Amino acid sequence: MLDAITHKSESDDRSEKSALGSTESSSHVEESSSHVEEVSNCLSFPRQELSQYLFDPEVYLHKLRAVNLHVLASEQWNASSLKTCHRTYLASATNLIHYLALHCLDVDQLKEDLCSVGFLNLEYANTNVLASITASIQLLENLKSDFSCKRTWPTDMRNYLALQEGEKVMDLGTSAMRKRASMHATALFGPLQEKKNVHIMVTVGREALANEMLLSDLLKAGANIVRINCAHDGPSVWSEIIRLAKNSSQMLEKPCRILMDLAGPKLRTGPLKTGPDVMKIAPKRAAQGDVISPAQVWLSRTGCRPPAHLSLDATLFVEGDRFFKELEVGDVLKFIDVRGKRRSLTISKKISVFSCCGYVAESLKTAYLESGTKLCIQRKKGKVSIGEVVNVPAMEHFIRLRVGDLLTITRDPRLSLEEIDGTTYGAPRITCDSGRLFNSVKPGDPIAFDDGRIWGVVKGTSINEIVVSITQASPKGSKLGAEKSINIPNSDMHFEGLTSKDLVDLDFIASNADMVGISFIRKLSDMVIVLQELEKRNLRGLGIVMKIETRGAFENLPLLLLLAMQSPNPLGVMIARGDLAVECGWDQMAGIQEQILSICSAAHVPVIWATQVLESLTKSGIPTRAEITDVASGMRASCIMLNKGKYIVEAVAMLNSILHNCTAKKNVKTLPKPLFPSSC
Numbered sequence: 001m002l003d004a005i006t007h008k009s010e011s012d013d014r015s016e017k018s019a020l021g022s023t024e025s026s027s028h029v030e031e032s033s034s035h036v037e038e039v040s041n042c043l044s045f046p047r048q049e050l051s052q053y054l055f056d057p058e059v060y061l062h063k064l065r066a067v068n069l070h071v072l073a074s075e076q077w078n079a080s081s082l083k084t085c086h087r088t089y090l091a092s093a094t095n096l097i098h099y100l101a102l103h104c105l106d107v108d109q110l111k112e113d114l115c116s117v118g119f120l121n122l123e124y125a126n127t128n129v130l131a132s133i134t135a136s137i138q139l140l141e142n143l144k145s146d147f148s149c150k151r152t153w154p155t156d157m158r159n160y161l162a163l164q165e166g167e168k169v170m171d172l173g174t175s176a177m178r179k180r181a182s183m184h185a186t187a188l189f190g191p192l193q194e195k196k197n198v199h200i201m202v203t204v205g206r207e208a209l210a211n212e213m214l215l216s217d218l219l220k221a222g223a224n225i226v227r228i229n230c231a232h233d234g235p236s237v238w239s240e241i242i243r244l245a246k247n248s249s250q251m252l253e254k255p256c257r258i259l260m261d262l263a264g265p266k267l268r269t270g271p272l273k274t275g276p277d278v279m280k281i282a283p284k285r286a287a288q289g290d291v292i293s294p295a296q297v298w299l300s301r302t303g304c305r306p307p308a309h310l311s312l313d314a315t316l317f318v319e320g321d322r323f324f325k326e327l328e329v330g331d332v333l334k335f336i337d338v339r340g341k342r343r344s345l346t347i348s349k350k351i352s353v354f355s356c357c358g359y360v361a362e363s364l365k366t367a368y369l370e371s372g373t374k375l376c377i378q379r380k381k382g383k384v385s386i387g388e389v390v391n392v393p394a395m396e397h398f399i400r401l402r403v404g405d406l407l408t409i410t411r412d413p414r415l416s417l418e419e420i421d422g423t424t425y426g427a428p429r430i431t432c433d434s435g436r437l438f439n440s441v442k443p444g445d446p447i448a449f450d451d452g453r454i455w456g457v458v459k460g461t462s463i464n465e466i467v468v469s470i471t472q473a474s475p476k477g478s479k480l481g482a483e484k485s486i487n488i489p490n491s492d493m494h495f496e497g498l499t500s501k502d503l504v505d506l507d508f509i510a511s512n513a514d515m516v517g518i519s520f521i522r523k524l525s526d527m528v529i530v531l532q533e534l535e536k537r538n539l540r541g542l543g544i545v546m547k548i549e550t551r552g553a554f555e556n557l558p559l560l561l562l563l564a565m566q567s568p569n570p571l572g573v574m575i576a577r578g579d580l581a582v583e584c585g586w587d588q589m590a591g592i593q594e595q596i597l598s599i600c601s602a603a604h605v606p607v608i609w610a611t612q613v614l615e616s617l618t619k620s621g622i623p624t625r626a627e628i629t630d631v632a633s634g635m636r637a638s639c640i641m642l643n644k645g646k647y648i649v650e651a652v653a654m655l656n657s658i659l660h661n662c663t664a665k666k667n668v669k670t671l672p673k674p675l676f677p678s679s680c
Helices: 014-019 026-043 058-077 079-083 090-103 108-116 126-143 174-189 214-221 235-252 321-326 435-440 500-512 524-536 551-555 557-564 577-584 586-602 615-620 625-634 648-667
Strands: 162-165 168-171 199-203 225-229 257-261 278-281 291-293 295-300 314-319 332-336 342-353 356-363 367-370 374-378 384-390 399-401 406-410 429-431 446-449 454-461 465-472 478-480 515-518 543-548 571-576 607-610 639-642
Touching: 058 079, 058 090, 058 108, 058 126, 079 090, 090 126, 090 168, 090 174, 090 557, 090 586, 126 174, 126 586, 174 543, 174 571, 199 648, 214 235, 214 648, 225 235, 235 257, 235 500, 257 500, 257 543, 278 314, 295 342, 321 374, 321 384, 435 465, 515 524, 524 543, 524 557, 543 551, 543 557, 551 557, 551 577, 551 586, 557 571, 557 586, 571 577, 571 586, 577 586, 586 607, 615 625, 615 648, 625 648, 639 648
Parallel strands: 199 225, 199 639, 225 257, 257 515, 295 314, 406 429, 515 543, 543 571, 571 607, 607 639
Antiparallel strands: 162 168, 278 367, 295 356, 314 384, 332 342, 332 374, 342 356, 374 384, 399 478, 406 465, 446 454, 454 465
16 A cells, blocks of 8 residues: 555556546656666675774664655655645655655664664654654764764754745755644644644534533533434534534533534444333342432423433423422322323432423332323322333344344335345344445455444345355344345445435535545545545535545545645544444454554545443443543644543543643753662
């Protein structure tokens, strides 16, 4: 992948070359090949003992000059690609070319030798490759013992390097290049807030409509970017989320940008029949069945949501003006649940929330409530007040799969929802409306569901059905629900760049969001379509976030970046580690995310660190140690993204605290105490 620019493969198709404006002749390719071989021979110069050339910089100079010439030559080989880049990104694109040229060579031994004598490690010179090489050459020139020899390198080298670009000067020095990286991140995400070095992004869905304080609480906790996934819900829900986000931003005087991800051509499971409109309330129990703590339930009028700091097990909306006028702390609410069991709730707290108030109730027994359940307050002398439970949501339905189970995937639209997840022919059934899936898979292909939480092998196929044998799932069975991902890692399935739904959603995004996320991009032609659609709509200010979640996107990343740099739009990259790990292999993810960070650093393109960040904290309220260190790794990116969950506000607050603490330690230099021999 790293020599994708400097040494193009003959298998590159013509459309991708024309997309990059590539007009290099075969002689240039042959020239680059011979030059790479020549430089490689130079770098394999027999290694001497360190003591022999500590005071003879000529050995290093010989190698570094060869590397420098190769890096400069790479610009000539890719001149047509650079000419098509927008002036905003020209210097960054040039540095990316230099980075790729450097990494085409085997320079590991040279890096080690330079470090051994105290020189800059070229491994960390991604943002300013040419300036780092020339600075090292200048220092070696100054160390030469024979000052009478004629220098072949300019003696007026300063701490910056400039290249002539027509009548303008392009500064490729270290400081200028670092400023460009910061400038590009600010253009996409906005200025950094509260002395943090990293932005915080949060995925938000329709749960924000049920809790109008959620977005306000997220911004207070430290988030400054809201992400909406267009694969879920629709324009009416998105509009309301954006309205709430902007209102909260104005009220709190905190910035908030909106990223909307296009759904893309992702394969997903179809709908399942919804469960009954029943809510389960259960206390926490020990392994022996004894109650450890009662269930905590929020009780209020419709629309009055609980404060974010409360840890609750359920939320009940109740209608009844007289009921709430007479309700007091200590009251016992009696009711008959859907099973006919007599149950009760005890009011423990009354809490005011802006213009409304609600109550926290406790239950020591498991109960099932539905819309229409009557809650009764019985006073002395037989006086009774009744409240009626309303708006109980339907339970989410799912299929539980275990190792050895057979799952049938069907695309037959005539099946009713009741038939879809039944056990016809002894196997649970789900739907997928993508014809590409049924036309591409074959027996023996591995298949993954829900970001790799469930794996199977295709056992048989027909025009309308695929039979899958489950090979990997939780020992107790894994849940597979509606709208979950389906991945076929070894398939040559053809995907269109933007779907018809994406094009409709893009019109909405153009009017309402700051950034658009391009999902499941694979090749240059996908990016060409995106740029054409943005150009049609004259959306030069809309940020573009390329989601790297396929093997093709990862392998073509340098070319995709150069292509995107032809547009003036703010540009970013998201490392979508869920689908990417499924497609490329779990054991490859560590190296892949490092390469993406390194390439984007060279291109001065900001990165979003995404997928399962602080997931345990978000879902259960308790983080793992591995999650904290994952955040530390993510701090090398410009933005860290959290997904939604019950404890999302607490997760944002935790992430914000970690970022603040790390930034403070960088700014406050504390020296360790000196060690003295203990007195005897």
